Amino acid sequence: MADIIHLLTDAVANQIAAGEVIQRPASAVKELLENSIDAGATEVQLIVKDSGKTLIQITDNGCGMTPGDARMCFERHATSKIHDAGDLFAIRTLGFRGEALASIAAVAQVELKTRRMEDELGTRIDIEGSVFKGQRPDPCPPGTSILVKNLFFNVPARRSFLKSDSLELKHIQTEFYRVALVHHDVRMSFHHNGKLIHQLLPSNRMLRIISLMVSAYNERLVPIDQVTEALSITGFIGKPEFARKNRGEQYFFVNNRYIRHPYLSHSVESAYHELIPKDSVPSYFIYIDADPSTIDINIHPTKTEVNFLDTRVIYAVLKSAIRKALGIHNLTASIDFDVEASLDFGPRQQDRPIRNPFDRPESHFNPFETGTQVPPPRQKSRPPENWELLYDTSGVEIHPKAGSDQQETDALIPDESMPEVREIAFQVHGQ
Secondary structure (H helix, E strand, C coil): CCCCCCCCCHHHHHHHHHHHHCCCHHHHHHHHHHHHHHCCCCEEEEEEEHHHCCEEEEEECCCCCCHHHHHHCCCCCCCCCCCCHHHHHCCCCCCCCCCHHHHHHHCCEEEEEEECCCCCCEEEEEEECCEEEEEEEECCCCEEEEEEECCCCCCHHHHHCCCCHHHHHHHHHHHHHHHHHHCCCCEEEEEECCEEEEEECCCCHHHHHHHHCCCCHHHHEEEEEEECCCEEEEEEEECHHHCECCCCCEEEEECCEEECCHHHHHHHHHHCCCCCCCCCECCEEEEEEECHHHEECCCCCCCCCCEECCHHHHHHHHHHHHHHHHHHCCCCCCCCCCCCCCCCCCCCCCCCCCCCCCCCCCCCCCCCCCCCCCCCCCCCCCCCCCHHHHHCCCCCCCCCCCCCHHHHHHHHCCCCCCCCCCCCCCCCCCC
C-alpha cells in the first residue's frame, strides 16, 4: 500500500495559518499597525477602501528594512524579536511570532516599500498569494509603506463570510483605537474611502481618549494609580453614573498590549458593586505594567489573551486601586446626614474674629419658656430639710438571715393568720 501522508505546499500551509491570524480586514490592520509601532515609528497613517476589502495601506516613518530583511520578513516564523525560547518570557514588543506578513501575503496581493534612513535607495517587493513576483530598488522615503490589495482574492469562500462594509469598518476602527489608546505619543491618522476619520496628535493619555471618544469624557473619568512591588496600575475609570449597557468602552493593556481577560474584568465590576445597576457595566481604560517573566502571551495567535503567574494578586490589587480611586473622588456610597444650620462655612466678614464652627457656645435657653428674654442661670437645687428622717431605720429590728434550708422553706409558706387574698380579673380593650 502506498504512503498517504505528505507535506502541504507552502501556499496551502500559509493559507491555513492565515485563517488563524487573518480572519478579516481588521486582523491585517492590527498586525501592520503593531509592526509600525515596533519599528519605532512616530507617525503612522492608515488608509482603507471598501472597509479593507479592496485596499489596506499603512505608512510609517519607522526604522525601515534592508533589502535582505524585506525579502525575509514574508517567510513564516521569520522574526527579529526573539532568538531562543527564553526570550518568550522577556517580550516587550507587540509582534514576535513571525506569522503576520506571511499570512497576509498568502491571501492578498501585497506591495512593500521600505528604506532605512542611512540608505540612499529603498526596496520594493511584490507578492501575490505567497508567490514572489519581484524585488527591485525604489526611491521611497525613509520608513515602510505596505499595501494589501484584494484581501482573500484567492480564498473566495472566506471572502464570502465577511460582513457588511459598515460592520467591517467598525472592526477596523476598534483595532485602530486599541493601538492609538496605548501609544498616545505617536501621531496617527485614519482615512476611509478618501475621508479623514481620525487625525491624532501626540498627547497624554487623557487627551488621546478624548480625541477618540467624545469631549465629555473629561468629566466622566477619574484617574487610578496604584504601584506595588509586583506591578503598577494606572489609567482611568468611569464614574458610576455614566455606566453603560454594553462593553464597548472597556480596555485592558498589559505592557502596552491590548488584552482580553474575563477574570480581571470581573475584578473591575466587583469594585463597582452596589454603585451601578446590575444590568450596567463601567467604562475603563486600565494600563498594567508587570515583569514580562510573570506573563505568558504566547497562548493565542492574535496575542490578545494572556496568562499571569499569579492572577489572584492582580485581581486584588486592581480591585483595591479602583475602590481607592472611587473613594478619593467621593464616588462611593455614603450616609447622608443633615448638616446643622450653625455650620456656616461661607465667606468670612472683614474684621470678624475666626471661631471654630464646632465649638458650641454656652446657652441657658429653655425651649419651653415663652418669652423673648433669656431666663437667668438656674441655681442648683438644694435637698429638702430633714430628709434623713425618710430613711431612719433606728426603730426597725432586723433579724439575721436564716441559716438552714428548713427555715428558708418555712418563710415561703404563707401564714394562716394572713387575710385571704382575692383574685381580681381585669379586662383591657374588651379582652
